[in-house]
Amino acid sequence: MNNDDDFRSVDSEENTDRLSVVGLLLKEQRRRLNLSQRELSVRLKISATHLSNIENGKVNFSVMTFMSIIDELNKAFCEFHGIKLQKQKIPAEVGRLIIDRDLRERRLIVEEYMEKMRETQIQ
Numbered sequence: 001m002n003n004d005d006d007f008r009s010v011d012s013e014e015n016t017d018r019l020s021v022v023g024l025l026l027k028e029q030r031r032r033l034n035l036s037q038r039e040l041s042v043r044l045k046i047s048a049t050h051l052s053n054i055e056n057g058k059v060n061f062s063v064m065t066f067m068s069i070i071d072e073l074n075k076a077f078c079e080f081h082g083i084k085l086q087k088q089k090i091p092a093e094v095g096r097l098i099i100d101r102d103l104r105e106r107r108l109i110v111e112e113y114m115e116k117m118r119e120t121q122i123q
Contacts, residue, residue, distance in 0.1 A: 020057030021107055026069055027055040029114065033076045043072045070110070074117050 030040055037055070041048040046065075053059040054069070077083075 016057060018106065019054075019060065022066070022110070023055040023057040025107065025110060026073070029073050030055075030076075033073065033080050035073075035076055040069075040072060040076075043076075044068055070114070074114075077118060 030037070037048045037051050041051040044051065044065075050059070054061050054065075
């Protein structure tokens with residue numbers, strides 16, 4: 001599987017659960033940063049409807065889309081807290097790490113990555 005693959009699973013119920021959890025995490029972080037769906041969708045160059053569908057677990061999305069969302073949320077976090085953002089891309093390793101993991105592990109990896117990014121930016 002390469003980093004352009006999506007979060008699809010053989011079992012559609014499991015896939016729906018995964019998408020719902022990932023979408024909920026993204027939505028929670030967006031709201032913490034006081035970003036509207038419209039604002040984030042403009043930054044991502046996707047429609048607000050598509051972002052809404054991602055946040056509500058209604059559509060599959062690529063790992064690259066996921067990484068782009070995380071990158072924009074990281075930028076918004078830094079803007080929100082007045083932290084000067086150093087230019088950096090989300091490592092492809094993060095995308096590769098979550099592909100072959102179960103739902104709980106994916107959530108932990110994403111949360112750990114976001115926390116490390118926050119700590120790095122604050123120091």
